Amino acid sequence: MVPDSSRVDRGDVSLLINGLPIIHIELKKESAKDGFMQAYYQIQRYAEDGFFKGIYATTQIMVISNKVDTRYFARPSEDTAEAYARMKKFLFNWRTEDNQTVSDLFDFTRTVLRIPDAHELISQYTILVDDQKNQKFLMVLRPYQIHAIRKIRQKAAQHEGGFIWHATGSGKTITSFVATKLLAQNAIGVDRTVMVVDRTDLDAQTQDEFTKFASEYHTGQTTGNSVANTLIVGIKNQKQLARNLLSSKNNNTILVTTIQKLSAAMRSAQQESEEKGSNQFEKLRQEHIVFIVDEAHRAVSDEEMKRIKKILPNSTWFGLTGTPIFEQNKKQENGTFARTTSQQYGPLLHSYTTKNAMDDGAVLGFQVEYHSLISEEDQEGIVTQLNKGKLPDDVLQQEKLLPTELYEKDEHIRTMLQKIFNRRSVVKKFKVKNGFPTMSAILTTHSIAQAKHIYRILKEMKDNGTLLNGRQFDARHQLIDKDFPRVAITFSTNPDQLEKNEQDDELVEIMKEYAKQFDVSPYQDEKLYNQNINKRLARKEKQYQSEGQWLDFVIVVDRLLTGFDSPTIQTLYVDRELNYQKLLQAFSRTNRIYTGKDSGLIVSFRKPFTMKENVQNTFRLFSNENQNFDQLIPREYEEVKKEFIECSTLYKQSEADLSDNPNDLKTMIAQVSAYQKLEKSYKALRSYDQYEEDFEAFSEVVEQLPQYQGKTENVKTKIKEMIEDEEHPEEDFEKFLQEIAFSSQLNATHKDVVDSFYINQLLKAIQLNEAGAVEKFEKEIQQKDPQIQKMYHTLKDQLVNTTEEIDVAQLKETSIQNEIQRQLQKEAEEFGLSFDFLQSAMNEYQGDKKTIPYLTHLLDSMTLSKEEFEAKTGEKYRRRTKVLEERLQQNFEQLQKWKEEL
Structure with missing residues (x-):
């Protein structure tokens, strides 16, 4: 009850x-x-x-x-x-x-x-996570993580190693940790377990993650520098790590460290054992120690692994990676050092590829544009001159002869930046909403010198007003952010370099410019500078979600292209050649799931035929030989354009079929399926820069999409009613029904949000009595909430019937704010609530979180008696918290619609 x-x-x-x-x-x-x-x-x-x-x-x-x-x-x-x-x-x-x-x-x-x-x-596969902020929650592993851990445990018992191939972004660190934990605590025949991580990861973010995962496990050991973590030891102190390795009491303790600290700890353990005259180190050498390496190739080289294996001959090694090294992309190593993942770790134990992750909706797909900034005529002339007067027939051979210096010229960089910051492209690639970018981008190039060169030219062009160029493609979506783009440059330095005898003067100046951009004190420390770039680009902390506090565009060489996770990165611009693991790792910065994001966008500016072949080779290699890699390869514009035309024809035919058989269930399902395919194709099509060139050809279909959607929703309702009312004995009916998505969460719907800035422009046009302005205005507001439409009609009438000069934006803002205040005042009076707390709660309310700020304060301020409350709501007084929360959620959701018009 x-x-x-x-x-x-x-x-x-x-x-x-x-x-x-x-x-x-x-x-x-x-x-x-x-x-x-x-x-x-x-x-x-x-x-x-x-x-x-x-x-x-x-x-x-x-x-x-x-x-x-x-x-x-x-x-x-x-x-x-x-x-x-x-x-x-x-x-x-x-x-x-x-x-x-x-x-x-x-x-x-x-x-x-x-x-x-x-x-x-x-x-075993559900863990309690503690974020160290008084928030604990359960986390259950995904199936591929469970299969991988079972394989590791099975092989460890047999003293056999191997590697796990799980896609980038699939949670390899958690897989590594849980496998390490279970081996340390439960495995028969395993004396100790050590988890090895990349030093950069450990320094930057992974230690916090481990503390979350490990907080509920207690083995009597502690690092002494975390709140509740008594499971992980030896992260920072190599002597402590050495003592734990030598102690027989700690064989069920998870050790998380880097290969560098592990090597140092081995030397320290041997020295300590010899000084004490004990045989502890010899005992350690005979133990079966299992090493689990998160990021198999970044964390441990084969040379380092062999060095440890000589000291610990009974050790077993497992590596986890998102981009294995095979024969096709093998490393160029000297002597007998391993060139592939299987040579270093052993056989593949379990795979979960990027295609699997896309199928599960865990990551997005990619869309790639290949651009050449050199004309065909110029390219042929340059190649002919460099090739002793001969021009190869094969365009790949031509591109192979093009020198790097060609792309380091100012002309190339300026052309590239003008293409990136063309206003029409910016709206799509940076997802401009209400005049401001909601997504960010990374540009990667081949060298630090080139990165600095691009940065300097970009700053110059921004300062002289030539960076943003071209006309607005769609008047409803315009960039009005005066500080766009907020730019940074970051690059990796030698991690073994503890001190710099000579500071890079250019970097000092760059850090000053960066600080000035955000009105903060200049950075003196490169590490702090890079950490702040990470935070502003990730936009995960609330302070960096505020207008003007995020980064729009970051120039890199290799830094941030592996391991960095930011769902708001939508576009990667590539001014270099990439292939195999570097290509997939770089592309994967863009395909994290995020609201309003349909795919990761890649734009390449060098050697288009070479890059296209590299992309195909990469996805062929990393799709696994038993899978159809063609489904994974990012599609070019012409392919998407052809699909859109076919989907449009298919939809029109489905409407005709439905008109002939309006009550046939399969015909109805076919119509819904045709619309959903058309909508999905349109979302892909409009993200390409080439789309604007063909817009007129597609405009007839695009303008009808809202009508198509309305018809489809009606058909879906009818399908549901028919299914619920009747029995359908067809054996294939269930499979046939799966062709369409019923859930609004899963179904693609056409919704083209009109910017507030554009509405202001239309109101201004009405005030100036421009031809067609009223008709445009009426068309744009017809899908808005009825009460908001009413307000806009009042504003329109006011502008039409006056000759006075009126600040349109201010008039609209005042009308909206007055309506918000009126509704808040009404709510406060009806329940006897503090107006100030109510206003603060509404201002801080976030629709996706569905919680009411200051709810306790509002309840304390309520002046309604028990009898008044029950008479007004029909609910028991003891349920007042729940009743008020639900009521305010409903009211605040409505007020959010008004706030979006500001």
Whole structure:
């Protein structure tokens, strides 16, 4: 029974372990309105009603399914809408060891929920994370992580090594940590476990991540520099690491370190053992020590590994990497040192490729534009001159002869920057909204000298007003940010260089310019400068999400192209040749999931035919030989353009078919499927710069997309009604139905948001009595909220009926602010709330988090008596917190629409 309600919450299935409900399963029909998500929303409602309290507080894993599609996830940290909104990104489908998706409910149950697999999922593959900010939450591993860990444990018991190939961004660090933890605590035949990480990662961010993962495990050891972490030792102090290696008491303690500190600790351990006259070091040498290397090639070279193996001959090594080295991309090593991943670590144990990650929706796909800034005629002339008067027929051979110096000239750099900062391109590549960029970009080039050269020319062009160029392509989306682009340059320095005898004068000047850009004190330390670049580019901290505090454009050589994670990076500009692991690692900076982002955008400015071949070779290599790599290769504009035309024809045919058979279910499903393919194709098409050249040819279809969407939504509603009312005996019906997406979360919809800045321009045009201005204005506001439309009509009438000079932007802002104040005042008076706290709560409210700031203060300020509250709301007084929270969420969501018009 739900407290203070006549409603009963009845869950579908609970699985008990030792008599306690641990796994909750919620089921829906295949035809459910939002698919498996309907089960998710029902669990969320149960949680908010208090279902998972008392005996059900022990629930840890949730399973949701509509029979044909099944997901599992860890129970959110709180029973609130905010916590469940965050969890939507972590609904996992199951994959077999060979990466076959298990969607069917009964197959999932036989595979995942059987004994002992269900027990292991809870006890071994679910971890408690502590962010050290009084926030703890459960994290359950994804299936590919579980398969990899099982393989590592199996091979470690057999004293055999190997490597794990998991795509960039798939959580290799967590996989490494959990594998290390389980080996350290439970493995038979393993004396010690050491996790080896790249020194840069350890210095920058990984230590904080380990502290989160490890906080709940206690083995009697501590680093002495973390709040609750007693599992990880030896991160900073090589002598402490040496003592722990020599102590027999610490063989179940996880050690996380770098190969450099490990080598030093070995020397220290041997020296300490010899000084004490003990045989501890000899005992250590005979132990079976398992090393798990996060980022297999960045963290440990084969030379370093062989050095440690000589000291520890019984050691076993496992490497994790997103970009393995094969024969095709092997390293150029001297002597007998390994050139490939398998030569260094052993056989491939488990793979989860970029294609698998794309299929799961864990990362986005890529779109690549290949540009040549040298005309065909000029290229042929240069090549002929350099090749003793001969011009190779093969364009790849021509490009091979082009010298690097050609791209270091001012002319090349200026042309490239003008192409990047063409206003029409900026709107798309930086996702301009309400006049400001919402995404960032990285430019990578071949050398530090070239990076500095580009930076200097960019600054010069920005200062003299020639950087931003070209006309606005779409009047509804314009760049009005006067400080755009906010630019930085960063490059890697030698990590072994502890002190610089001579400071780079040019870098000092760059750091001063950077600080001036954000009105902060100049940086004297290069490390702090680079760390601040990381934070402003990532935009993860609230202070760097404020207008003007983020970075728009960063110039790099190799730094930030591996391991750096920022979902707001949408575009990578490439002014160099890339191939194989470097290419995939660099591209992968752009394909993290983020709201409003459809794909990672890549723009190449050198040797287009060479780069196209490199991209194809890279994705062929890293797609795995058993998969169709063609699906993974980024498509060129002409291919996407052809697909859009075909989808447009297909949709028009589907409408004609539906007109002939309006009540035929399969025809209706075909119409919905055709629209969704058309919409997806359009989203891809419009991100290319070439699209603007063909806009007129596509305008007829593009302008009708909103109408197409409206028709499609009506058809979807009819499909749902027919499925719920009738039985369909066709054997292939379930598979046929899967062609379309019912869930609004999954379905592509056409929504072209009109900038506030553009509305201001239209109002100004109405004031100036420009021809067609009123008609344009009416068309643009017709999809807005009815109350907002009403306000705009009032403004329009006011401008039409006056000859006075009026500040249009100020008039609109005053109207909107007055409406917001009016609604807040009404709410405050109705419930006797503090107007100041209510206004502050509304100002700080974030729609994606769904929590009400200052809720406690608002409740304390409420002057309604118990009787007045119950009479006004029809709810019990003891539910006032929940009632007020829900009411304010609804009202604030409405007010957010008004704020978006400012």
